[in-house]
Amino acid sequence: MTKFLFKTLIAMLVMIASHHALAQTAAPTASATASDVAALRQQVEALTGTVKELQQQVKDQQAALEKANIVQLPQGQGTSSAASAPLPTPLPGTSAQESFPTTDSSVVSNAPTAPGTPAVNANGTATGQFPTTDESVVATPAGAISSATSAPPTETSTGSLTQPITIAGGGKNYMNISFDGMFALAGSSARDLSHIEVGDHDPQQRGFNARNIELALDGAVDPYFEGFANIVFKLDNDNATEVEVEEAFMQTTNLPFGLQLKGGQFFAAFGRLNPMHPHVWDFADDALVHGRLLGPDGLRGVGAQISWTLPTPWYSQLILAAQNGRGSTGFSFRNPGDNGIFFGRETTDREVRGLQDFVWIPRWENSVDLSPTQVVLAGVSGAFGSNETGANARTQIYGADVFYKWKSSHAEGGFPFVKWQSEVMYRRFEAGRGVDETFPVAETFHDWGLYSQVLWGFRKGWVAGLRGDYLHMQNSRFTDDADRQSRSRISANLSWYPTEFSKLRLQYNHDFLESNFFLADREVDSVFLQFEFILGAHGAHKF
Amino acid sequence: MISNTVTPSRAKGGRGPLKSPSFAPGDSLAALGMTGPRRSVVENLNSKINMKNSLRSHVVGGIVDPGSRHQRCRLQLFAAALTLLPVIASAKINVVATLPDLGSLARDIGGDNVSVTVLAKPTEDPHFVDARPSFVVALRSADLLIDGGAELELGWLPPLLQNARNPKLDIGKPGRVQASRGVRLMNVLANVTRAAGDVHALGNPHFGVDPIIGKAIAQHIAQSFSAIDPGNAAAYEANYKKFEAAINAKLQQWGAALLPFKGQHIAAYHDSWPYFGHRFGLEIDIFLEPKPGIPPSPSHLAEVIAQMKAQKIKAIIVEPYHDRKIAERVASATGATVVDFAQSPGALPGTETYIKLIDALVSRLAAALK
Incomplete structure (x- = not known):
């Protein structure tokens, strides 16, 4: 899509250039009438308008692509420098003469955004914004920080996972949910394993045991508390299900000292x-x-x-x-x-x-x-x-x-x-x-x-x-x-x-x-x- | 390292409940029954004992600020007595960085105005750091925490923060710098399943090795330092500009060094180098692990060897905590070279700083690809 637009743009530019050439060569000649010149001028103006329109379209397209978080890998080759629309950074070291790029907006979003309107990419990750200009560091550091603070966190502050995957996708749900199934096949010289094994979640009989099947929930309750629950299901030796509220508690997150x-x-x-x-x-x-x-x-x-x-x-x-x-x-x-x-x-x-x-x-x-x-x-x-x-x-x-x-x-x-x-x-x-x-x-x-x-x-x-x-x-x-x-x-x-x-x-x-x-x-x-x-x-x- | 002056701005913006931004000035002192005159006594006392920062760095198990270790035992008791005072000002911003690369950036930006404690060791797997209690101690008294974010430290940072009970480090406070903010993560998956191994729902979190991202993180750090310690904002800004200029200049060198190998395919033990590859136009896309986090199996290695031979792959990237022997076996079967890489400064000899690390990565890889 973008390439097609570029091609169109280039074609238009070539046309404009030729028209300009025509106009320039035509103007000095005496045979050109005033109406001819006016007509040409109108044509040029119309074409300029079209070009501007196309440039805007290209810009919009790029903005849309960036918003959709399609990482635009640098593709310097083959793009015409005639296009004035902002292009992705050229591929590193495209030509030896050019200096190696020192910025890359495809990986770091450094476009200044109004404070308080945090940019968020499609997957919910805060893209934040770090103004690259000196002024933001010196004059309004607090503003820069506060704009970042209103962005959704990339990690829940109180949630705790062993692994970076939550059920609805990273950091996008209010609690972590996990399910744990633990089983044991037991063999023993004792016929009364339930008297030998001292823990309630230990194997309690010869053969198969399902003594600890748990549902664990945890997350931030609000800015003051976090909550945790561990509900255990277990099967007794007659395979009847028992339920235990093993743990269910809240605790503070913000007390001083x-x-x-x-x-x-x-x-x-x-x-x-x-x-x-x-x-x-x-x-x-x-x-x-x-x-x-x-x-x-x-x-x-x-x-x-x-x-x-x-x-x-x-x-x-x-x-x-x-x-x-x-x-x-x-x-x-x-x-x-x-x-x-x-x-x-x-x-x-x-x-x-x-x-x-x-x-x-x-x-x-x-x-x-x-x-x-x-x-x-x-x-x-x-x-x-x-x-x-x-x-x-x-x-x-x-x-x-x-x-x-x-x-x-x-x-x-x-x-x-x-x-x-x-x-x-x-x-x-x-x-x-x-x-x-x-x-x-x-x-x-x-x-x-x-x-x-x-x-x-x-x-x-x-x-x-x-x-x-x-x-x-x-x-x-x-x-x-x-x-x-x-x-x-x-x-x-x-x-x-x-x-x-x-x-x-x-x-x-x-x-x-x-x-x-x-x-x-x-x-x-x-x-x-x-x-x-x-x-x-x-x-x-x-x- | 030890300063005997406490400027008013630092006394307000330093460590301890007194200076927490969530408290009105004097709140916690009032709660302690400490008002006007006593407060100034405390501050005077504090100005004499602000060696505490350097003490603390000794008892934290990770990589600590360089300093003398031999005084530790003798001073611990002394420090214990001192730290029973809940309100102690310190001259330096007390910074904790989860990972060594973030710590290096913090030192570059903070200079002498900050004291940096790094939790993870440069040579260990950053996903599986133990949440050891001494880290709680470091976080409890930190003014600022820099973490990678993007769920990189998810297995160990949350329980630490839970136990540290330091509201200054909450996400959203100026005391919390998440490096992933402002970074567009690569390899963001639309659907996650653990059948695919250790995948990251938010995207690949190993972004620190892209120098352009490194600059953005450094700038973020500089802004946060300035917010916490406005008195030294100019210094942080100057340090950032210096760092930015250094990276910009270095990028020319690094780019030139790797330019001849543009588009080449490279093997790696684990998929932690997409950002480095992207920066320098390299395709690091063959992995010894069949799936992220799953140990290499013989059948997968056979496939890798065949593929590497077919594509004439010259280099295999391994990190300090990977099984180098496996990489060596593959290397000998394919004629490729094993290249020791690391995400963290300090993991390779002569790479104490971020820039030196990237220097080493570029030169090592360029040498292997020649």
Whole structure:
């Protein structure tokens, strides 16, 4: 289209030129009458008008093309210099005499635009405008900035994706939506895998398991809050669907002094494993100490949290949350247990009496860079509240965690790396005599455990892992709970991430369960083949 | 590096909640119960302790300003005590750049008036930088953040900003420079599917290596510096003009050096060079990766080798974090040369600045194509 116009234009110009020549040669000759001259003049004027019209058309065409974001690659060859319409920059180095072009409007939009009317190209990207003249830099820098600010952002300020693709296309929707399906094929020497695996999202039966299928939503609520929701669907061993509102919370984005408030249903910031969603765990199942002390679903609940990043030269953050701590997601706290029985006691199931019935969860975490390739993050956490085994029974849990990561300075796709993560937890559980004091004794359990794991991302997409677990549950001659069995475990796995959106993992576990007053010792071997996919824009994960 | 004077304009436009543009002057001080006389005490104190900038650069894991490291441990405690004061003025604009090329431009424009901290290492894959907590510390006290935009840092910058809680760096504030603004991105896809590999919905974000775009980014940076620190606007402007003139002059050299190879096809490990190719009239359009981000498979490499032989391709571009051995295998099978390229200054020897980097890219490629 444009070429055709150019050709027409050139043809017209040639005609004008010849007419001009005719007029010039005709005028001096005596034979030319005044009317002839006038007629010629009219013709010339008409032609000039046509040319101007055509020039305008060409300009309009180019503007339209640019608006449509058709990147006009420079095409200097073959275009006539007779055309006065603005042409794309000639191809670099078209001729040795010409100087190499130092501007290129096809890649940088430097056309001055009125402030406040940001240019946006067809795909919604802000093209912005940086006046190239000196005046804009010196005299009206604020104006230049403010015109840019009203342009739509190229990235949502609070949205967080691992990958640059949102469902409706980059940055053009109000929230990120992702869907994660995680499955496992399990084999085990134990017939009761649900008693061996301590996490609710771990494989719970021999054969296929679908324990964590989640829908995650996040985005900026408004200029003050961002919101996040994680809805988990899982299939029980009879393939019936269960739904969990795993997390749904809002948090502030704009508080001063490094403060942040959070409210809703959320994972307690206790240690490292607890606040992580199972699909980012490095193993196919939960650590023993986490599952047994904080609960199969982890410690999470409805509540509020305040956090403060300290103004220290290293990373240091204080976090304090209060949660209801009721039900199975407040496992060691106000948990009525299965059928109203917890650790053998008939539980009281009561409303909050006062602040002492909330679970209070403080955490202090610190991080330093040991070198440009090595980072250490360490924290201490606590969880304090009431439990339901007696009128005034209390629970205290303490934890310490350390995480180390080395990543190559030449990492591709985040590989290679080595990371080491360890957590130790201790729980003091006052087991009362139950509702109406029907249980024979009141006991205090001192339970503790730890795990330590090393992951080695040895080449792009491949990770080998090794984990050791130990759990000590205080022996009791009164409480025959099957979960109160001390045990240790060694696990090894190999994961392959074809991309960051899919995963295959093969894991082997060897369990040693110790005997106690009620249970015999036994060893269990288990193998899991875990597979996972992620669709959509999934929130980027914290370090 | 350390100045003992705090000019009034800097005290207002520097770091800390006091000077945040979203606050009315004095608001946060009032909230702290700090009014008139105490405020001036704080400022006086601050003028004595504005060495904090240089301290901070030591504890951030990325590439930091050159400075002495040996004092770090001793001074950390001292700095900790000092930084407990929430309101501390500093002489320099505290700039954080996500990537080394942006950091280089910021140094060129800011000169001695800014202190630049770069997060990503020049040799690592810019899409997969760890969101390490020390970056939060850097961002928390930054006056200005320069990022690539166009979803380049999408995998790691959002959680950092979430945790940094620094409203000065919000998109739309003068403290946020997104390099992609004003840049027409190439390879914008009408439809995106991850079946095509790691594609970018907004277009290819590796635009920094086009010197003309580099100028635009530098100008954007100069404008933002001027907005934040109007007292030094003239210096920023002068630095930009100097940079622009240098690029304009260099473009003549670079253009001449690559002119003989105009229109030649070149192979690359990953599709991150369309802007460089476009600038210098080169067709960098054969890739060792079958799809962006997908590791080369033997069958794809066989096809590439056949294609390279047929087209007599002379060069294979690899970046520091790519598997060079694969490129070497292809090179030995085809007679091509492996050319080490990088998007970031500092990734190749002798390329500490943006201009030196482009110098190196042009001369390396010209040598390989000869």
